[in-house]
Amino acid sequence: VKVGIYGAAGYTGLELIKLINRHPEFQTEFATSEEFAGQSYEGVTFCPREEADPARTELVFLCTPHGASAPLAKAVLDAGAKVVDLSADLRLRTPEAYQQWYNHPHPVPELLPTVYGLTEFYRDDIKGEFRVANPGCYVTTALLALLPLAKSGAIKAGTSIIVDAKSGVSGAGRKPSMGTLFGEVYGDFKPYNIGRTHRHTGEIEQELCAAAPNLGPLVFSPHLLPIDRGLLATCYVQLDEGWNMDWTRKLFNEFYEDEPLITVLPDGGMARIADVARTPNTEISLHEATPGMLIIVSALDNLLKGASSQAMQNANVMFGMPETAGLL
């Protein structure tokens, strides 16, 4: 299967190049980058966008910014190829939600809704699809921690759900900016867009509400970690009557027991970034805070399960291949 990548010289694009190289069936046909055109990475030479022809591929990954991705997705679909969009353009279900969180009209509203590529929860919908919206990195981390509870009615209605999340710097992309210079980040740690202002808030809530419409508001606090990659979320939820640690632990074990890329740690275990960085895996640990409050810690690599390896996982499902092909 010939594969194209738009925006291939950013961090998620570089990861995809490596994943495709290891994949038994995929092969990079083109990888666009204006800035690095002519240069090579892992045997793949970047080309400018106008030299890329999606019609020569069966699959395209979009690592382009939101706003630019949707028109590209349309062009790729028109050319007959399948598309996994790693930007935010296809994640929200309505143009109104997109306008609300991204402050401009959706560029190609007819593409909404698109199947949401949180593979473990939507793989039946993804199978055979032509376009898939790859979830945000914070969103994936939060949802893998919260969806089993939300879907089972374990969260007390109307109570706030707190996601205190910490991400490595590569989550901010590879574009030069003062805030992500080494000298500005080294030795520091800080929150940003705290409360309900980060754009991933809407995306997390969309999926939580679809699972349990009676949930209280999401409180989402992202922080910038002075490491290159990895994302860990510490989530606090109030359990509904009748739920305790034994039940929630059993719930998570059952939800994820057949999932090759998700590990629920045994009692006493503690999810950490070192265990998941540079892997497609997610680790989840459960902790009792008080009898009524559960802490769920969820850790993954923001560039892999938070972006490129989940994109590959989705592509595998779209093409009917083994879901972990190229990943393990």
Added chain:
Amino acid sequence: VKVGIYGAAGYTGLELIKLINRHPEFQTEFATSEEFAGQSYEGVTFCPREEADPARTELVFLCTPHGASAPLAKAVLDAGAKVVDLSADLRLRTPEAYQQWYNHPHPVPELLPTVYGLTEFYRDDIKGEFRVANPGCYVTTALLALLPLAKSGAIKAGTSIIVDAKSGVSGAGRKPSMGTLFGEVYGDFKPYNIGRTHRHTGEIEQELCAAAPNLGPLVFSPHLLPIDRGLLATCYVQLDEGWNMDWTRKLFNEFYEDEPLITVLPDGGMARIADVARTPNTEISLHEATPGMLIIVSALDNLLKGASSQAMQNANVMFGMPETAGLL
């Protein structure tokens, strides 16, 4: 004023040596270390404990481990000098509370209760005192964020208070251990003793309950940050009826307006470790999560305001000197 330091070659002891060197009135008389005896740091030569004579000093800082500090405190007091204990031995008000959190009987129960050295809140009690318990680093960070609210009745009765805290590695001390080796921490981030198991939980609750006995349980989640120094806590509280952002902001501004070492950031500001590392200052920022939930972010240097500079601040108050002598 001649000053002694027990346990002076750990991170907090080394900071104290530097602070005393800069202090206009204090002078290091002895600095004990078994391991580094004979070696020097910033002009001070370490000596073994048996060569230290507290009777030749007017003030002693204890940077020794809990369990070992209380007997030393007694010896220092018996020798006629004042003492600031940076360990946990004198922080909890009763031997029972100590036994509960430290799993062994208090070595010198007659020293309890000791005045609690959270300077901004107890300076009237500290004045002229002979012994002061220096607060824990996490505790200082959490209490500076929460006490203004607790004392004013702003927190909704019975609701959980969540402190999601992140500390640099020096908080774990300078004793060799595999968990704090460079190779184990670099590139990682993880929670530990999460929920209500960390020993600082009892200390934070003791002070919160003294301020507002009707508060709900504390949920305390410490995490290990891959940096050398700095501590940031993201605190979540539910506000009582009638409290909103304007009121809470006004409350914090009034509480801390005359405090030289505490800065409440203006609206839109965000506390971060880079601003406080290697300083005696604390930064606090306030953020609305939802109409009823407030986020307070508090940042300080765990070795300074979280330990040694607060010890110096307390010593200044004990001796009637300007509170920031040697610190600014």
Added chain:
Amino acid sequence: VKVGIYGAAGYTGLELIKLINRHPEFQTEFATSEEFAGQSYEGVTFCPREEADPARTELVFLCTPHGASAPLAKAVLDAGAKVVDLSADLRLRTPEAYQQWYNHPHPVPELLPTVYGLTEFYRDDIKGEFRVANPGCYVTTALLALLPLAKSGAIKAGTSIIVDAKSGVSGAGRKPSMGTLFGEVYGDFKPYNIGRTHRHTGEIEQELCAAAPNLGPLVFSPHLLPIDRGLLATCYVQLDEGWNMDWTRKLFNEFYEDEPLITVLPDGGMARIADVARTPNTEISLHEATPGMLIIVSALDNLLKGASSQAMQNANVMFGMPETAGLL
């Protein structure tokens, strides 16, 4: 092929466990660790040394300290298995050299000399061998940069060879020590054992002299880099008459053109740790300093090509398997 690892919970042992898991023919039979006995890593459970039986294996990797390794090597050989020793015990050719650099008599002198496992230079000798001495990390980095020159007579007789080397902290092993605590290394950079005092000096010189007995003294300056893994050496040599950049570049290209794990960068390229960390590859770049002086920069991962992946490379050769099995 069943494989045993002694000292498997150190950094090189952990890497070997992962490499064996990926190897098509090898399988871990035992992995010893006193401290971690009973715990697991990547599906392998550590056992105490007395429960390990080398007779049940065909191959054993020794990740044990020097002094302890040689007796284990003997025991393994007596049990009929092959052995790759990652310690220094079998690297020097004579007991006298060992005594000189390690300050104690060689524990099993009859094992000397052992075939030296710098795979690219000794693979013909390694084939079918029962015991191989895996080279030191600094040594591998320096020799891959210097041996092509030494073997070709390109280095001016009698002139000093300078190796200014910088290693990540994992090179110091996983044993707790104050010098490798996170708080001691973060933000620092320093030389150690500079000049001719580091033990790898003797090992580098042994191999250089075997290639060109007329060389001047080695000046070897190791430095500690504040990163977890990776090693880069900047080497300075004076070229003999008649040698210039074109010739030396041609020389390196020819030496390494068929080597799958060694890349000589084209003109203008610059070896760096980011390109080789977490890979079995070595990168080498060549730079003219002055008409008579060449700079060779060589970079590899100290735990892989500097230890475990080279050990695996050697094992592959010993068993007649493809040299990069399990590595690419």
Added chain:
Amino acid sequence: VKVGIYGAAGYTGLELIKLINRHPEFQTEFATSEEFAGQSYEGVTFCPREEADPARTELVFLCTPHGASAPLAKAVLDAGAKVVDLSADLRLRTPEAYQQWYNHPHPVPELLPTVYGLTEFYRDDIKGEFRVANPGCYVTTALLALLPLAKSGAIKAGTSIIVDAKSGVSGAGRKPSMGTLFGEVYGDFKPYNIGRTHRHTGEIEQELCAAAPNLGPLVFSPHLLPIDRGLLATCYVQLDEGWNMDWTRKLFNEFYEDEPLITVLPDGGMARIADVARTPNTEISLHEATPGMLIIVSALDNLLKGASSQAMQNANVMFGMPETAGLL
């Protein structure tokens, strides 16, 4: 004394603001920054360049890029104030040398030569001067290690001098660029502009040749360290006949014995970045490589002694103040 800073929001400018705040006689009159105009740092509000009036000051620090600094220096001098230029514009003694290393004609050739502000070696010339060229960070580190030898004829005529230098990332400035993004530097280490291509080569040689015209070529290898600040150079020189470790140690001790900001470590000591980061001090250690080759290790903070604190030291000398005013 009222002081102005052009280009004050870069790393060296920010350090100067802090140093001036601590200085007993200096006071910031203006601090220009186009990008941060209106924002404040340590009580100083940045203004656009056109609002700065050097005529209202007695002293101006130029933290502007080379090319832009010389015209500003002229304007400041015309306005009657003294100037310390932290850029490279005034460091080389002739317009020809400037053209050679900076690839464009010198913007204000009549300013050359300017007194060279390596304070310890030129303080008599700096006294009362109106303009001083502040040395480069690498240059300061190298010269403090090499000048005592060069001035004493200790270096063997015609032999290469090797400076293998490693600098923290802040040396590259605060302007956004991909190469200094956190994600590009973290965990990496690499050489750049190696050999004789870095612009500081000419500046180091200029000063060495003035001290000893018979020296061989300089080989200068800068490397990028993954830390925010600090610079360490490992220098290799061949000693002339008759020089040995005792003599060279005595030489350095005599050269620097009255220097408050330079420490020559005793035998066995090893200069390291942790000891000098965030201080105005330089540490130097001496090591015998072979009987004829000396290694000098020199460490300082690239933003302080390598830039801003040396600028302040020079300003103090220019105004006849104590040389370390505001620094200790």
